[in-house]
Amino acid sequence: MADQLDKAAVAKAYARWAPIYDFVFGAVFERGRKAAIAAAERIGGRILEVGVGTGLSLPDYSSANRLVGVDLSAPMLRKAKARVAERQLGNVEGLAVMDARHLGFADAAFDVVVAQYVITAVPDPEATLDEFVRVTRPGGEIVLVNHLGAETGLRAIGEKCFAPLARRLGWHPEFGWQRLARWAARHDGVEHGGVEHGGVELIERRAMPPLGHFSLIRFARKA
Ligand SMILES: C[S@@+](CC[C@H](N)C(=O)[O-])C[C@H]1O[C@@H](n2cnc3c(N)ncnc32)[C@H](O)[C@@H]1O
Numbered sequence: 061m062a063d064q065l066d067k068a069a070v071a072k073a074y075a076r077w078a079p080i081y082d083f084v085f086g087a088v089f090e091r092g093r094k095a096a097i098a099a100a101e102r103i104g105g106r107i108l109e110v111g112v113g114t115g116l117s118l119p120d121y122s123s124a125n126r127l128v129g130v131d132l133s134a135p136m137l138r139k140a141k142a143r144v145a146e147r148q149l150g151n152v153e154g155l156a157v158m159d160a161r162h163l164g165f166a167d168a169a170f171d172v173v174v175a176q177y178v179i180t181a182v183p184d185p186e187a188t189l190d191e192f193v194r195v196t197r198p199g200g201e202i203v204l205v206n207h208l209g210a211e212t213g214l215r216a217i218g219e220k221c222f223a224p225l226a227r228r229l230g231w232h233p234e235f236g237w238q239r240l241a242r243w244a245a246r247h248d249g250v251e252h253g254g255v256e257h258g259g260v261e262l263i264e265r266r267a268m269p270p271l272g273h274f275s276l277i278r279f280a281r282k283a
Pocket of ligand 1: 066070071074085091110111112113114115116117130131132133136158159160161175176177178181182183184
């Protein structure tokens with residue numbers, strides 16, 4: 061129930077953001093977006109963009125890659141569809157309204173899963189990352205770009221204070237690296253408590269502008 065409420069709040073927030081999203085976030089997130097695309101294209105092939113939003117990144121991929129985009133917000137996706145039509149992006153296989161936690165794709169359906177500025181907007185980041193692993197082929201990669209909350213210091217205090225307001229904007233600014241590290245440790249391909257999670261390996265964690273508060277994180281799905 062809380063999950064449904066959270067998703068409804070996120071969908072409502074992004075319905076409000078959709079008309080002005082490109083203007084507000086287009087330039088701010090540009091460097092991270094380009095870095096994520098470069099990382100995804102090192103593997104290439106069939107790429108899933110989760111939380112594709114207004115599709116700002118789609119024209120920047122090489123036309124050699126096949127792209128699928130999903131997002132919870134229909135108004136954001138409408139913008140993405142208009143962009144695909146206007147830019148005649150023939151390599152975009154499809155765009156669909158879908159919850160990142162329940163992806164309607166077969167296991168190992170993609171070479172790369174990219175999620176830019178998304179993982180702190182979903183109600184259950186760990187379960188959502190599990191779903192990313194499921195749809196990534198062994199040897200493929202999961203590429204995240206995201207704000208990661210500071211663990212200590214003034215920025216951590218500021219983020220804690222800002223958290224209630226940010227949640228109303230569909231964002232959890234206090235989400236830190238430790239949660240991702242704990243999630244990855246559980247995905248070592250070994251059985252824990254009777255459940256074996258698919259193995260992942262951290263390949264890269266790099267600070268990104270603005271101000272290094274964002275990070276590019278790459279996980280490989282173990283073969
Ligand atoms: C900050 S925007 C990022 C959009 C785009 N990736 C970009 O870089 O501009 C976050 C996006 O994640 C989407 N989102 C949030 N929760 C989601 C969920 N549970 N499933 C799918 N998309 C979700 C939002 O609708 C929004 O479009």
